[in-house]
Amino acid sequence: MTPSSSLSNRLSTYLFNRPNLVLCLLLLPPLLWLGVIYLGSLFSLLVQSFFSIDDFTGKVVYDLSLNSYARLFSATNLAIIFRTVMMASAVTVICGIIAFPLAYYIARFASGRTKALFYVAVMLPLWSNYLVRVYSWKLILAKEGAIHWMFNALGLGPLLEWILSLPVVEGSSLSTSYIGTALTFIYIWLPFMVLPIQAALERVPRSLLEASSDLGARPGETFRKVIFPLAIPGIAAGSIFTFSLTLGDYIIPQLIGSSRPFIGQAVYQFQGTAGDIPMAAAFAMVPIVIMAVYLTIAKRLGAFDAL
Amino acid sequence: MSKGDAAATPQSTAVSFRDVSRHYGSVKAVDRVSFDILDGEFFAMLGPSGSGKTTSLRLIAGFEQPTSGSVIIHGKDMNGVPPYDRDVNTVFQDYALFPHMNVVDNVAYGLMIRKVPAAERRRQAEEMLEMVALGGFGQRKPSQLSGGQRQRVALARALINHPSVLLLDEPLGALDLKLREQMQVELKAIQRRVGITFIYVTHDQGEALSMSDRVAVFNQGHIEQMARPHELYENPATAFVAGFVGVSNLLQGAAARAISGQDGACSIRPEKIYLATPGSAVPANAMSVAGRVTTILYLGANTRYDVALESGGEVTVAVQNRESHFEPAEGEQVLLWWEARHLMRLAG
Structure with missing residues (x-):
């Protein structure tokens, strides 16, 4: 048995005995994508909607208000x-x-x-x-x-x-x-x-x-x-x-x-x-x-x- | 074709096929089949898949129309009559319960279509559910029931319409063995109680034999034999029936000639054969043949011996494990004998 095949064998066996780890590895990237990039930006959108804009300077005022609504x-x-x-x-x-x-x-x-x-x-x-x-x-x-x-x-x-x-x-x-x-x-x-x-x-x-x-x-x-x-x-x-x-x-x-x-x-x-x-x-x-x-x-x- | 004598007392005919064929292109699913099913009879259509039994059932239900010939229900020719205008109901193989309705609404479906008032149909549906031992399950969805419970709902849904004929398409096929045996007993009891004609399609010969008044054995679109279960088993008309209904030793050619003394296939049931030491005396009305045991299978209730005959061919012998009896070892010479009347001469 060559070392590399024994290494991949051991990895397979290791993963076979830890189905939850496999599940985590499969789900982590899409969950990160969905959670951080998608839901994160949606949340940031929600927060933005509670800011308002200064009528004179045209700059965003970072105080929470219901102005926009x-x-x-x-x-x-x-x-x-x-x-x-x-x-x-x-x-x-x-x-x-x-x-x-x-x-x-x-x-x-x-x-x-x-x-x-x-x-x-x-x-x-x-x-x-x-x-x-x-x-x-x-x-x-x-x-x-x-x-x-x-x-x-x-x-x-x-x-x-x-x-x-x-x-x-x-x-x-x-x-x-x-x-x-x-x-x-x-x-x-x-x-x-x-x-x-x-x-x-x-x-x-x-x-x-x-x-x-x-x-x-x-x-x-x-x-x-x-x-x-x-x-x-x-x-x-x-x-x-x-x-x-x-x-x-x-x-x-x-x-x-x-x-x-x-x-x-x-x-x-x-x-x-x-x-x-x-x-x-x-x-x-x-x-x-x-x-x-x-x-x-x-x-x-x-x-x-x-x- | 031998005919059963279920009509000892004169009964009217529930369903009859007059030279009915159903072809799909070049495939003859049902090929010029004629038979009569009597009122109140428990009638089984038995056969392997593709033998035409399910197509025959669908012709009665009206899901299929015959290519030629006519299906007659209670004296009326059903050609061109759609399923919803026929006084028959079906229990489907997959139960076909409506997934979006609860159990009561499923059972009451036929009544709802006939515009029975809601309170009345709920009462009748609950009553039907009691009869199939599902009282109190009315509010559940079909997906919340076990296979056996769905089967009962399907039965209740069909019976609530009081059809003159109930069609059952392998209704127990999806159940496990224990439940299947229990449901066989229940179905038979329900049929006696409601007294309507049951037409039962199955590929399970045990089911057909245990429940039916008469059985029609289908093969390749035609009926091989139609008879009472006992007659079918003891007196199969053809090699196909002998092989399909129960286990059978089919002997052909030289092997058959050596035993029966004439040309043509013959058959003998494994449990009709006795094993004895070579040279034993056999009764006067018996036929005997010598052979050598090749295989022994211990099956609990009985033991199966495969015996190679000296005259050629091989037969299986089933010996009940009642008490100690002659127990040959593998390779041992034995004498086989049976009563002459148990040798079945077959056509075809």
Whole structure:
């Protein structure tokens, strides 16, 4: 036996007899990463939000105060928060409505090559650059773009004009209206809704559907009483993605839509242009609080019971 | 195919197959099968995996439709009738309990679908749970139950609808031996109490023999034999049945000819054979053959001797360890004998 092999042998034996040490060695790096870098910076964000900025010097005052939070509840800022939450909710609901039938088909009917094809079709957009996709939507939604052209070609131009002139929507073209922003968000986040729902449906064994049918339930009843309740954890997981990603995004609303700001843009402007880090931090806390509330409600409603 | 005589008193037919086939592409899962199952009968479908027994059950439940032929339940042709319109219920192999509902809601599912008021269905569900000895478990989730308890919930969930026929797809397959034996006794008792037809799919011949009024032995999509358990064991119609139901010594070709005196395979059960010292006298109605012991396996209740026959072939002999008897050693010459009626001549 050579010395090196005996050394590695001894090391193997040493580790074999100390499974907890192995576990520690495996978990320490990711826990350090998560604990120090991720949670640490989140905590520092929280602390920053309790500082304030001196109006004259523009310097951060390191005294704890609720100044930033008081400013957060100004009418302008509340409007930004309301606008963002409404957009995130709409995007989430529409993503769910579009994703469910697709996920259902992939999980229950597609098999072999068809299934692989659908996976690729859902995932493919994620492989290309985010900015490229957003800019291509800007082109598609523009006044001279494909959708306006199609409506005009079908003689439905006035209909589109009417929709765009509705209150709230208000835009000269799709690319400068909330509809355009929502369409782009829906497109970009759709995979994050399809995949969890599909995974949840995939886990429902066929025998459950047969049992329901065997016990007298028509397909519609089986869907309402068995399939849908068991898909809810997937829908909840998907909605967490679409909702939180929309809450935090600052690029799509900047490139597409009316120029009215969303939370992400507000954070961006406060920490960049304005140099008001405490206010940016306070704004950044908003999505975190909203998500905490959202998850609590989802849990109360039993969204995770079937997990 | 020999037919059992469970119909000593005239009974109506619960389920009948008329020339039923179910093909998947070129695979004939069930191939032109016909049989009748009587009302109130405990009927087992026995066979190895892929023999068509589960497909036959699924054809009765309505999860599959026959490629040709017809499945008739209580005189009505079931072609095109979906599972939810059939008066049968199924106990699934994996139990198929709804994971998001507690035990009471699982059991009451069929009643809920039929819009029975909530209080009434809870009462009936609790009653059913009492019957399967699960009173007080109603509020638990299926994931909090043991395998045997889930099995009972599945049974209660099916029986609460008072189906005319209950289908059981290897319901005891996932349980350990002790529990399985206990559940066999309970299932049989429950069937007597509720008095409905049980159709029981299993690959376990012991289960089929101990519980059933009649057994159909499936092989490669058709029925090899359909008979009462006793008849099936003592009088297998084919080599497949002889081999699948119980342990059997199958003798073919020259070895069979030397023993039976005619062509064709024959078979004899290990426990029907007596061991004696060479040259012993044997009863007048007995057949005997000489051989040499090759292997001895002590199995507790009995001892298994493998004996190489002088005429060719090998037979296994099972001797009960009741008291001291002739105990040959390995390599010793012995005389084997059995009553002539225990030699089974086989077709196929």
